[in-house]
Amino acid sequence: MSRHVYATSLALCLAGWALPLLAQAPRSEPITPIAPATITRPALVELGKKLYFDPRLSKSGFISCNSCHNLSMGGSDNLATSIGHNWQKGPINAPTVLNSSMNVAQFWDGRAATLKAQAGGPIANPGEMAFTHELAVEVLSTIPGYVTEFQQAFGTPAIDIDRVTGAIAAFEETLVTPNSRFDKWLGGDKRALSLEEQRGYDLFKASGCTACHNGPAAGGASFRKMGVVEPYRTDNPAEGRMAVTGKDADRFNFKVPTLRNVELTYPYFHDGAANTLAESVEVMGRIQLGRRYTAAETASIVAFLKTLTGDQPRFAIPQLPPSSDATPRPQPFK
């Protein structure tokens, strides 16, 4: 065996050995993996978790963050629009809280720049929790268990709305959903997706869906017009981003929703009008991309979308500290 032949054989041999390793390397794709949450301030997160589940942040004592962003149900309420104080009908579909830390801004129209800014909104919205920041802080300040937890989380026991929303946001930042089958496939596990699911992903990319639904959250990164090729017909009066910018060009521009865990976050669109993934894919293809998918194509894309369901939040149900004799009582019927 000449030296040349030997070297070639060695190279082939090494290549054969290296191939499975190369297959394990992360793919470069428009949708990227979700990293697990890193918790740097556990006391703050624990406090925020309790506040997230605490209906005493509402006038009625009945509605908590978790009522409409239910962590047993994909971080959503699975209703077209939510139910607020006194059974008021909400104006828009409640977006999932899962992976919301990756959003460019919060709410469909992006009117809150951060999760912290968002968290104060529903508490004081007369159609949602119908409370005030002042009353919420007064309630919490009379609960000894909370005073202790604010001390632990912030170093001093003072309670104000800034700390309340900061704690809720810190908890919400932990609500990421890594390890979906799609992420495993991205990480190199070819068997994580079926051929049907891979076909669906290929079609999803080839059709142009990833122009908007990209990044780790497969959405959430930009505002886009609902109805590019064909107008979207809805009774919902929401005008999207224009409500924030005042610019007519932003009319019907909505934040692109994340597709992570989309199997769990039905119904779809800002008006909650689409009950199924198949219907959503059909409508999106038609009004955004000018494309009419066959039933088989739609089924493939739906199969792919269901691979985006990741690890759901896993923690023990929080135990809320009891009110004291001094705590103002909820007023559900006044």
Add this chain to the structure above:
Amino acid sequence: MSRHVYATSLALCLAGWALPLLAQAPRSEPITPIAPATITRPALVELGKKLYFDPRLSKSGFISCNSCHNLSMGGSDNLATSIGHNWQKGPINAPTVLNSSMNVAQFWDGRAATLKAQAGGPIANPGEMAFTHELAVEVLSTIPGYVTEFQQAFGTPAIDIDRVTGAIAAFEETLVTPNSRFDKWLGGDKRALSLEEQRGYDLFKASGCTACHNGPAAGGASFRKMGVVEPYRTDNPAEGRMAVTGKDADRFNFKVPTLRNVELTYPYFHDGAANTLAESVEVMGRIQLGRRYTAAETASIVAFLKTLTGDQPRFAIPQLPPSSDATPRPQPFK
């Protein structure tokens, strides 16, 4: 040393050695310890836990068992009376689900003999979840994840209301709260209660409170008249046990509520009119026992009552199986 003297010394010696052991022996008291739950059918309990948290058992898709018997809040909603479908005001205070398996019967008037019989009530009550058993079963039957879990829990995948309520009841039977400080004291740990708390318990017994509040749940075992010595004044029209038996003698007879975790289950009484433990102790002493406690006596009894808070349910928030395209959608506003 005579044989007699030796034997006496030995007996004394043994007695001295045995005394600490005797101190560890369980006390014989009218309130007895709560035993931890024994789970014999884990798949059934897991299914029941999901159903307990699932708002799809309501017409609105918004109200679950946990809405009014919130396991983050002592198994209650901490409201005078609950909020039902379309924000209807409930007729009576929602009793805690904790330790409810020890009740002689369910509801304040005992109209359900078992937890299983109780569980079907709110689902079909137009003022609560406002659904029907038939529609609830139809919803669950279209959810593949539930079909699998019914198969695992019962051996066959059939879903009917009998299985639904049976699973919920099986979960509720696990919601016991052992290891309260009072139970540790009962078990012989003298330091588990402060002197003030022990004084409160002594007064609680000496006043006659344990005539009704006895057994492991410190209540729940009998129906008693509200207002024995003095009438109880309330706007609440509930007539208690008479609604079930039709007997005039049962008017205002209500099931004695458990005092376990009573620190967490405010407000108190069937009408939820008493906001604090101190107020409850004052009213009960006066109208049931003809006794006017001093402020110090009331404070001691309240201190004792707070030692009845046991281990709260501890489990990961359940993840509910998603609806399928065939699942009927909630109708919150129709």
